[in-house]
Each structure stands twice: as C-alpha cells, then as structure tokens.
Amino acid sequence: MSLELLEREKQAQTRLSVVDCDIHPIFRSESQVLPFLPARWREHMQTYRRHVRQGLHGTLTHPRMQVNRIDAVPPNGGPPGSDLDFMRIHHLDPNGVEWGMLQALAPAAYAERNLEFGAALATANNEWQIAEWIDKEPRLRGAIQVGQEWPEAAAAEIERRARDKRFVQVSMSPRADEPLGRRRYWPIFEACERNNLPIGLHVPGFGSGNASTPAGWPSFYLEEHQTFAYIIMGVFTSMVLEGVFERFKNLRLVLVEGGFAWVPALCWRLDKHWERMRSEVPHLKRPPSEYIREHIWYTTQPIEEPERPEDLVRIMEWIGWDRLLFSTDYPHWDFDDPRTVFKVRLPDDKKRMIFSENAKRVYGLA
Amino acid sequence: MRLPFRGAIDCDVHVSPPGIGTLVPYLDAYWRERVGVQQLERLDLSMTSYPPTAPLSARPDWRPAQGPPGSDLALLQAKALDAFGTRFAILNCLWGAQALFAEDMAAALCRAVNDWIAAEWLDREPRLRASIMVPPQSPELAAEEIEHRAADLRFVQVLLLAGLDMPLGRRQYWPIFAAAQKHDLPVGIHAGSTYRHPPSASGWPSYLLEDYVSNTQAFAAQLGSLVSEGVFAKFRRLKVVLIESGFTWLPAFAWKFNKTWRGVRTEVPWVTRPPFDIIRDHVRLTMQPTDAPADAATVAEAVELLGSDELLLFASDFPHWQFDGDEVLPPGLPEPILQKILVDNPLSTYSRLKETVQ
Secondary structure (H helix, E strand, C coil), X not given: CCHHHHHHHHHHHHCCXXXXXXXXXXXXXXXXXXXXXXXXXXXXXXXXCCXXXXXXXXXXXXCCCCCECHHHCCCCCCCCCCCHHHHHHHHHCCCCEEEEEECCCCCCCCCCCCHHHHHHHHHHHHHHHHHHHHXXXXXXXXXXXXXXXXXXXXXXXXXXXXXXXXXXXXXXXXXXXXXXXXXHHHHHHHXXXXXXXXXXXXXXXXXXXXXXXXXXXXXXXXXXXXXXXXXXXXXXXXXXXXXXXXXXXXXXXXXXXXXXXXXXHHHXXXXXXXXXXXXXXXXXXXXXXXXXXXXXXXXCCCCCCCCCCCHHHHHHHHHCHHHEECCCCECECCCCCCCCCXXXXXXXXXXXXXXXXXXXXXXXXX | CCCCCCCEEEEEEEECCCCHHHHHHHCCHHHHHHHHHHCHHHCCCCCCCCCCCCHHHCCHHHCCCCCCCCCCHHHHHHHHHHHHCEEEEEEEECCHHHHCCCHHHHHHHHHHHHHHHHHHHHCCCCCXXXXXXXXXXXXXXXXXXXXXXXXXXXXXXXXXXXXXXCCCCCHHHHHHHHHHHHCCCCEEEEEEECCCCCCECCECCCCHHHHHHHHHHHHHHHHHHHHHCCHHHHCCCCCEEEECCCCCCHHHXXXXXXXXXXXXXXXXXXCCCCHHHHHHHHEEEECCCCCCCCCHHHHHHHHHCCCXXXXXXXXXXXXXXXXXXXXXXXXXXXXXXXXXXXXXXXXXXXXHHHHHHC
C-alpha cells in the first residue's frame, strides 16, 4: 500500500472533524489587492507605500527563521496560503477541517499611520476575503478587519459587514497605540456587542511602535516569538482592569496565537493584587478571574509543551475545558497538526470540545 | 511567627533614603556643590513603580510614623528581622537614581546611596546585607561602582530593574556581568521600571495595578534576552535573581521558550541546551509575591511545575504589602523544600553570605 493510501485510511479511522480557528489567507501579490481599493488609494499605495511604525516598511525587523511550512508552497506558484485549491487538498480536506476561521492579516489597517488609507485597506481586505475565499469555499468564515486607531470608522465597517453572516468575528490589532481596554476603543466593542460578534485578536507583525516587551526591543526572532504572548497578556490585563466586561456584558474575546498556559498564573496574579489595590479600580465589581472565565477564549496553537506532557491537562483544567479552541496557524511554520498536537491523551469528550464544540458555540457555527 | 527553620535568610527587604538631603554627607565636593546650585534637595526621586503612599509600597502596620516606607531601622528590626527570626536580610533600594537620563548624576547618587546603606544600616545592624545600586544608564560606570564596592563583603548582589533602556542580555550590559561574576555577586533584577518603554507590551496602561501585574512580561523578556544573547554561555558562574517577580508564571514561559528554541535554535548557536535547563542552572526567584490561590494543593502543584527545589528564595518583601499577618510562607510547601527555600538556596546563591558566617 502506498504511503498516501495508508494516510487516507488512517484519516478515515480517526474521522477528524475540526474547527480550525486560525488560518491565514495570503495575497498572491500586491496586484491582487489593488482592484479592491478606490483609485485614490490605489495611487497612494503605489506612490507612498505603507506608512508604518518601524524602520523597514516592507518587512519585519526580526527576520523570521522561516515564515511558512516548506510543503505549503502551492505547485502553481504564489506564496503559501495564497491558493485556495491547494489549501483544500493540502489542509482543509486531509485535516478534516469542518470550519476554518480566516485571519487575513494583510493588507492591514492595524499599524497604518494614515488613518484614511488604513480604513480603505480594511475595506479592501474584507472585500477580498469575500471574493477570493468565503464566496468560493463554504467551510471558510471571515473576520471583519478594522483599524483600531480610528474607532468610528472601525465601528462603521463592522456595521457594514455584519449583515453578511459569513463574517463571524472582528479582527483588530492587540499591538495598538494604547492597551486595548482604554476608553478610546470602546466604540468598537459597542459595535461588536450590538452585532453579537466576538473579537478575534491575533498579533500582527507590524506593531504600534511601542517596544514589543516592557524591557525593550529584543534582538532575536527566538525572543520576538515569545512577545506574542506578552502582547496578548497585556491586552488581556487591560481589557479586564479597565472594566470592558463590566460595561459590555455580552462581549466575547478570542485570543489567537498567544498561547494559553500562562492564563492560570496571570489570573492568580490579577486576583491577588486586585485584592490589595481594588480602590484604584472601583468599577470592577468582581475578582478579575471571574470576568476572564466568562468572556475570554484561547486558541491552542502554538501549543505549549510542558516538560511532563501530562501537566498540560492540569493547565487546561485550571483554565476550563470550554475555553480552548483548536487552531493550526496554517500555513505558518509552527503549524499544529490535529493528529499530533496533544502529547498527552485527553478524554474523548474534552477533545471534542477543543476540536470543535467550543468554537461552534463561540462563533455560532451551524 | 517563628519560621519552621532557624536562620532563615530574607532575600528581599527594602530601604529608601528619605531624600537627596540625607545623601549630601556621602557626596563628593563637586556633587555637594551641584546639590546646592541646582537645589536638588527639592527633588522627589521616589519611583513611579512604587508610589510611597500606595498600598503596594507598604503594609499599613509596616509604615513608619515619619518618612517614606523603608526608612526606619527600628521598624525593620522589629517587624522583619525579629518577627521572622531572620539570620540575614538583604536590603534592596528602589530609588530614582536609576531613572535619570544623566549618567554621571546617576552614578554619583548610586555611590552615595551605597555609602549611606553601609553607614546607616549595615554598620548598625549585623543581620543586614545589601545589594549594590548601580547606574544602568552606563554599564561602564556600573562596573566601576561594583569594583569600588566589592571589598565590602556585606554587599552580596548587584541590583538592576526589570524595565530599563534595553533588554539586559544585550552585549552593552556585559561589563556589569563581567564585574559581578568576578566578585561572586549575583545580579538581582527587581520588579519596576524606569519607563523608557511602556510597562506593558500592549502600551501605556491606566493603572498602577496594571503596571505591577505587567512586571511578569518584563521578567519573561529579561530571561528571554539573557538566555538568547548568550550571557550564561559567556559568564558560566553568573547567577541572576529575579526579585519580587512572582514565580508561578515561569513554567509556562519556559515551556514555550523551549519549544520555540527547538525550532529556531540555529539563530542562537551559543544556546546549546533547552532554555529551561539553563534557567534552572543560573536563575533564582524570590518567594514574594506568591501569585497563587491560598489553597495548599494549588501552591504545591505550582511549585512542582518549576521542576526543581533549588529555584526559590525566601523573602518577606518588607515593607511591601504582599501578605497579611504572619503569612510570609504560602501554604502547601513540604518541609524538605522549606529548608531549601529558607536557608540552603539563599546560601548557595549568595556565596558571600557564607564568607561572613564563620
């Protein structure tokens, strides 16, 4: 029997059925985005390029070890993640993806300093998601991209897209000018809550200009890869302590690609020091961990691998089995495979929750 | 409360000079004149990370009648040394000299603080030891201060902050590590920031509570930097102590660090072992705050995840408010590890303590 047949048989046996909560669709080239921009912004993009908050406008300042799985390069050309047909046969079909949540991180409004251009980029991104991905593949679901630094335009973009039920969440940047819990961003949360859309926060490459750690800028990609967790921890802390979940009682937050093993210790720390300094945040009526338990979910990739694999179970129990959403990060190099993601045996009912039931509930997939 | 073992070593106790006026006798002629000309005595150099009046900065029953928290020797003797039956306590001074932009002024004030600590605290109370305050603005001047102070064995550590200009592993800082290793001084990294960068990776938070909680990100980044830059490959005997960092965050951080390292380790060829193994060899953490629920089972599990009984060092964090009453030890720690936390681990971390014990 060929390897391929063996593989197919194994898949049939395991009957994988997963909701993948982090898939990256990629532009083939810039020319693919241009048709979605009005002429005025097309010309702007070709003349002035992106006006970002780092020394290099066209690439990241920490060159990545590799961005993508080498085997994810489409045979017909283009970068990994740019060819829907190949994504079907390389990822969606063999990995049993019942639903795939798109995180279209480029082109991005997130870090664009020209706010009007940013708003045009967000609109273009959303229309490209419809035309090239969710119109063509019913398993895929979109995230409404908004530029968080112009909250009014962001709220308007949410209102414009919300009628299209194939958009199941809102994507904004956790690397914002300010911690996301601050008041200036609340019009976006209001629009999310009004339209019953969770926020899916994914760390983008280009940031706000603030150092990616409170200790300053790290030198290596090895360190930068860890900063995704710090940034997400910062947003998590900010949204809870600012009282976002006290004000927006139905708001749901999904933290994408920030890890989750840090959650219990951070909850303990928040609760402990809140107890001491609660007079500074009188708008919080309950311990921080209670808001977290009700309002926040976490995607699993890149899954933390404890030294003793069974410790992962303890972490998941502390967080709550209903809070974890499986994700692969396809086509990136640090992809988690649904067959091998857990180095420890999980009970079947818990696995079903993480692989699909939790996500279906959060995103209302049916 | 008497601790279950005699001779506990308290690895984090705070002192603070009441003001620049206190330090004038310890400044040289030039800086005494500058204090006069510039009227520097009017300046309040207490740090934004620890406003003296905030609950964090002092327990209500650990506040002196006058002066800032940590400025009263008798109070420290009664509430920390006598109360816990402490054999040694290590003084850490958190004060604004480290935050100034002018490196010469920073160096002069650090030197004066160290002289003040020696004269007003160490000379008066034989149970006290201290960290050397250095100006991180200038690693060269910091190394000079370490050399200047090294002969006084009552100084057992070099003190830095979690939030400075750059991650501490950067090569610019290596003169500090070279001087520290030469004199068997661990480098202590204490919670707090000079705010050269926002105290959270997500930007400038609104609240002191948020700044304080976010110290975890800074400590994690410092460990990431020290290991990735190869500090421990270059300085093989160097010990780093994370002070007031909490410790329950460490395993999750280190697991992820291990995993990413496996994937991208060709970027840092001098890192030849899993980062968590390197951390366990070189890094220690003080016990306060214990960021865990008060139930014994969870504390025990959180300690177990560290994968070693040699990492934790006893600390009261006096006069910072980390616990009430005499609950200086969290519940759930079995006796063998208590002996290590209270006595053995501090003694093996601060080798200079042993030299003054005999």
